[in-house]
Amino acid sequence: MSGKSAPGTRLDRWFGAYAARTHGLKSSETRALFAVASRPEVVSLAGGMPFLDALPMEIIAKVTADLIATEGAVALQYGNGQGHPVLRGHITEVMAEEAIQAHPDDVVVTTGSQQALDLVTRIFIDPGDVILAESPSYVGALSVFKSYEAWVEHVPMDDDGLVPQALQDAISRLKAEGRRIKFLYTIPTFHNPAGVTMPVDRRAEVLDICHREKILVVEDNPYGMLAFDGSITPAMRSMDEEGVVYLGSFSKTLAPGYRTGWAVAPHAVREKLVLASEASILCPSHASQLSIAAYLETCDWRGQIADYRDVYRIRCEAMLESLEEYLPQCRWTVPKGGFYTWVTVPEGINTNAMLPRATTALVAYVSGTAFYADGQGSRHMRLSFCYPTPERIREGVRRLAGVLDKEIDLVAMFGPHATGPGRDVHFPAPDIV
Amino acid sequence: MSGKSAPGTRLDRWFGAYAARTHGLKSSETRALFAVASRPEVVSLAGGMPFLDALPMEIIAKVTADLIATEGAVALQYGNGQGHPVLRGHITEVMAEEAIQAHPDDVVVTTGSQQALDLVTRIFIDPGDVILAESPSYVGALSVFKSYEAWVEHVPMDDDGLVPQALQDAISRLKAEGRRIKFLYTIPTFHNPAGVTMPVDRRAEVLDICHREKILVVEDNPYGMLAFDGSITPAMRSMDEEGVVYLGSFSKTLAPGYRTGWAVAPHAVREKLVLASEASILCPSHASQLSIAAYLETCDWRGQIADYRDVYRIRCEAMLESLEEYLPQCRWTVPKGGFYTWVTVPEGINTNAMLPRATTALVAYVSGTAFYADGQGSRHMRLSFCYPTPERIREGVRRLAGVLDKEIDLVAMFGPHATGPGRDVHFPAPDIV
Numbered sequence: 091m092s093g094k095s096a097p098g099t100r101l102d103r104w105f106g107a108y109a110a111r112t113h114g115l116k117s118s119e120t121r122a123l124f125a126v127a128s129r130p131e132v133v134s135l136a137g138g139m140p141f142l143d144a145l146p147m148e149i150i151a152k153v154t155a156d157l158i159a160t161e162g163a164v165a166l167q168y169g170n171g172q173g174h175p176v177l178r179g180h181i182t183e184v185m186a187e188e189a190i191q192a193h194p195d196d197v198v199v200t201t202g203s204q205q206a207l208d209l210v211t212r213i214f215i216d217p218g219d220v221i222l223a224e225s226p227s228y229v230g231a232l233s234v235f236k237s238y239e240a241w242v243e244h245v246p247m248d249d250d251g252l253v254p255q256a257l258q259d260a261i262s263r264l265k266a267e268g269r270r271i272k273f274l275y276t277i278p279t280f281h282n283p284a285g286v287t288m289p290v291d292r293r294a295e296v297l298d299i300c301h302r303e304k305i306l307v308v309e310d311n312p313y314g315m316l317a318f319d320g321s322i323t324p325a326m327r328s329m330d331e332e333g334v335v336y337l338g339s340f341s342k343t344l345a346p347g348y349r350t351g352w353a354v355a356p357h358a359v360r361e362k363l364v365l366a367s368e369a370s371i372l373c374p375s376h377a378s379q380l381s382i383a384a385y386l387e388t389c390d391w392r393g394q395i396a397d398y399r400d401v402y403r404i405r406c407e408a409m410l411e412s413l414e415e416y417l418p419q420c421r422w423t424v425p426k427g428g429f430y431t432w433v434t435v436p437e438g439i440n441t442n443a444m445l446p447r448a449t450t451a452l453v454a455y456v457s458g459t460a461f462y463a464d465g466q467g468s469r470h471m472r473l474s475f476c477y478p479t480p481e482r483i484r485e486g487v488r489r490l491a492g493v494l495d496k497e498i499d500l501v502a503m504f505g506p507h508a509t510g511p512g513r514d515v516h517f518p519a520p521d522i523v
Numbered sequence: 524m525s526g527k528s529a530p531g532t533r534l535d536r537w538f539g540a541y542a543a544r545t546h547g548l549k550s551s552e553t554r555a556l557f558a559v560a561s562r563p564e565v566v567s568l569a570g571g572m573p574f575l576d577a578l579p580m581e582i583i584a585k586v587t588a589d590l591i592a593t594e595g596a597v598a599l600q601y602g603n604g605q606g607h608p609v610l611r612g613h614i615t616e617v618m619a620e621e622a623i624q625a626h627p628d629d630v631v632v633t634t635g636s637q638q639a640l641d642l643v644t645r646i647f648i649d650p651g652d653v654i655l656a657e658s659p660s661y662v663g664a665l666s667v668f669k670s671y672e673a674w675v676e677h678v679p680m681d682d683d684g685l686v687p688q689a690l691q692d693a694i695s696r697l698k699a700e701g702r703r704i705k706f707l708y709t710i711p712t713f714h715n716p717a718g719v720t721m722p723v724d725r726r727a728e729v730l731d732i733c734h735r736e737k738i739l740v741v742e743d744n745p746y747g748m749l750a751f752d753g754s755i756t757p758a759m760r761s762m763d764e765e766g767v768v769y770l771g772s773f774s775k776t777l778a779p780g781y782r783t784g785w786a787v788a789p790h791a792v793r794e795k796l797v798l799a800s801e802a803s804i805l806c807p808s809h810a811s812q813l814s815i816a817a818y819l820e821t822c823d824w825r826g827q828i829a830d831y832r833d834v835y836r837i838r839c840e841a842m843l844e845s846l847e848e849y850l851p852q853c854r855w856t857v858p859k860g861g862f863y864t865w866v867t868v869p870e871g872i873n874t875n876a877m878l879p880r881a882t883t884a885l886v887a888y889v890s891g892t893a894f895y896a897d898g899q900g901s902r903h904m905r906l907s908f909c910y911p912t913p914e915r916i917r918e919g920v921r922r923l924a925g926v927l928d929k930e931i932d933l934v935a936m937f938g939p940h941a942t943g944p945g946r947d948v949h950f951p952a953p954d955i956v
Contacts, residue, residue, distance in 0.1 A: 101791060103765060104739055104789070107739065109645070109648050115798040116798070140600075142595065142600055145596075147596070148592055151588040151589070151590075155584040155588035158580055158583050158587055159581055159584040162583065162584065163580070167572055201634050202804055202805055204803070204804050205804045208804070212670075213541055213544075214537075237799065272540055332536060333536075347599035347808060347810040348599065348808060349810075356535075357535075358536075358537065366545075369663075369666045369669075370637070370670075370803075371634045371638050372635055372782075375780060375808060377780040377782075378808060378810060381810070
């Protein structure tokens with residue numbers, strides 16, 4: 091056959107044997123860029139990595155050593171598929187901070203909340219089923235949804251998050267078309283990437299719509315405890331026990347290296363999640379679970395989270411001040427917590443096309459297209475303020491402004507296609523979550 | 524509707540929303556039995572848990588504490604989807620012990636080899652595709668295969684493992700029926716549950732058949748380094764780089780609590796595995812990976828594995844002697860390594876039906892039906908000798924003999940149905956792997 095051949099066909103002896111779902115797995119073309127972006131001279135405003143230097147490492151080292159020395163034969167052994175009961179108990183205490191009342195039996199411990207997302211998608215999604223998600227939505231969720239051949243329908247947001255009327259309209263339209271809507275995926279607090287938070291009354295409105303339309307809500311909440319002012323917005327799960335699957339994580343409030351997250355689900359759903367998890371990994375890591383349990387028992391974790399909040403508040407302020415100073419031609423969201431702001435660039439600019447030039451100018455971000463299932467988003471970019479110091483954030487935004495000014499000049503001279511078509515971000519590199 | 528309703532329908536608001544694959548997820552009825560079996564007064568010959576008391580816990584505690592104190596900001600951070608390059612390097616050294624030549628780039632680190640199995644199945648299996656597997660086969664693999672709606676075709680074994688002619692016959696028959704065979708799943712060394720090992724010449728024969736028929740071989744090898752005499756049978760991967768996906772694990776040679784295993788795959792397949800893993804868990808645990816790397820760098824891991832071998836050799840001898848003494852009416856395989864022997868009980872006895880009575884008599888095993896996708900196996904049971912002491916093993920087999928004698932009496936008096944139909948084992952409890 092002449093013309094284009096499918097990539098890898100000639101080199102891959104097993105090409106003809108892959109499952110249908112595998113043909114949707116594409117490597118992100120931006121990986122090479124991110125490899126460049128990880129060089130120390132590049133200011134990365136791309137990553138979602140927490141700033142772990144704020145952790146009491148000596149204490150964690152001691153707690154972990156004590157655990158292995160005294161309980162190693164348990165901590166290094168297989169556990170059960172649902173997760174260790176002691177950690178599940180601690181998780182209910184953590185969630186109580188966000189007004190969630192749950193029993194340890196309701197909790198399923200997972201390999202990061204990414205695995206919880208995978209399990210929820212696995213048990214609910216047949217190819218072609220519809221998942222409602224914010225517009226934009228979390229890149230890692232979109233990649234799971236795609237891997238199960240779901241159709242993602244983006245629902246508009248404003249500065250208060252998901253717009254209820256838009257949600258209702260989308261549901262009515264899809265149902266009229268005979269589509270099977272399986273769940274709404276939402277990050278109501280300190281949204282990734284949008285940086286916005288849904289107020290309580292709007293949460294109630296969204297829950298009402300979903301209840302009426304018999305649509306499950308999957309609430310993803312890794313950032314809820316990272317409000318800059320220490321305030322708490324009650325989780326949607328605290329307002330509806332039977333209609334919400336809640337996903338939590340220690341990755342942003344403690345450390346991602348343990349790969350420990352969890353799901354809280356209505357009883358019957360929780361049973362399916364455990365069975366799916368056992369088929370997939372047998373059981374979550376005892377070493378990680380019991381290390382975290384020992385940490386929570388021994389250390390002032392509430393104080394440590396308060397330290398994290400202060401770090402990220404100061405960095406967010408540096409980000410917002412730099413945007414005002416250097417990027418007055420853009421718009422951005424003003425987060426009250428979490429890791430990200432969502433920036434809209436002037437018309438005609440393509441953030442995908444601009445990314446290689448930004449990297450050359452030693453600054454990195456994630457282009458908005460990563461956060462849509464349908465190729466939208468090239469007028470947006472996500473800037474994260476979680477990892478670099480305030481000084482580096484200012485320097486990064488200053489460099490970005492230089493790149494953007496040149497793009498604007500190019501567009502003014504040669505029109506909006508002057509900057510090239512850009513690249514697709516299909517799958518998350520783990521360092522951009 | 525009158526008549527039987529699907530279980531859970533009335534209690535589960537989301538029952539109608541599950542994916543097709545989820546209806547195959549069934550809870551094992553034997554879970555309650557295993558809960559009973561975990562009481563200390565029960566001798567469990569059911570578990571596949573390694574005997575961790577043989578590990579140098581004080582040293583592991585110190586190595587781990589040093590790691591967190593000096594490199595905590597890396598060890599507790601996100602990693603990349605393929606796994607840490609340093610650990611991948613160590614994994615190639617471990618595999619070199621079994622004659623495998625691989626580059627660190629060929630290795631994908633996973634959340635236990637169970638996740639590797641999940642990923643291989645995910646990228647290759649569409650519903651209805653055929654997987655060839657030994658008869659019997661590993662319960663955890665069967666549960667993954669089932670969760671992706673694969674058809675498992677069992678291929679007969681003898682005391683030298685998979686029978687090549689039977690493999691060829693099965694392939695020819697299935698191809699004549701127009702079935703799509705995706706891969707052969709095999710545990711060639713110290714098979715779980717059969718306890719047997721495929722000699723090198725037979726490995727070559729099986730590889731030849733699969734090469735000729737263009738069928739991928741998935742070689743699962745968690746026990747290969749646990750030969751009682753310290754000998755090594757070359758892995759199938761050492762004989763064929765392009766036709767084999769190899770699965771390895773630290774769960775049996777070091778400790779399962781880290782949930783760290785790996786896959787080695789031809790280049791193009793490896794790329795798909797990494798993408799599928801990123802969608803599923805983002806990245807494997809840095810904490811686990813770097814703890815293991817530090818252990819391998821600091822400790823005499825070859826000596827520790829030699830200690831494990833001695834422990835299991837002595838326990839296997841206790842098992843085989845006890846079987847000779849107490850269960851002369853049964854047949855069993857004679858393992859040269861690993862954790863298990865496969866016992867065949869007299870005709871008319873149903874090991875499923877017998878299990879509750881065995882548990883009441885304070886001894887537990889896994890009924891043979893767990894190791895077949897099609898309900899066979901009720902004349903078999905897997906006895907494991909990895910976890911209890913030699914004294915407990917003898918006591919366990921003695922108790923089992925008492926139970927079996929009563930079953931034989933019952934059958935002699937009332938016929939083979941006197942002992943009841945037994946229960947299905949659908950999914951692995953993590954403690955029986």
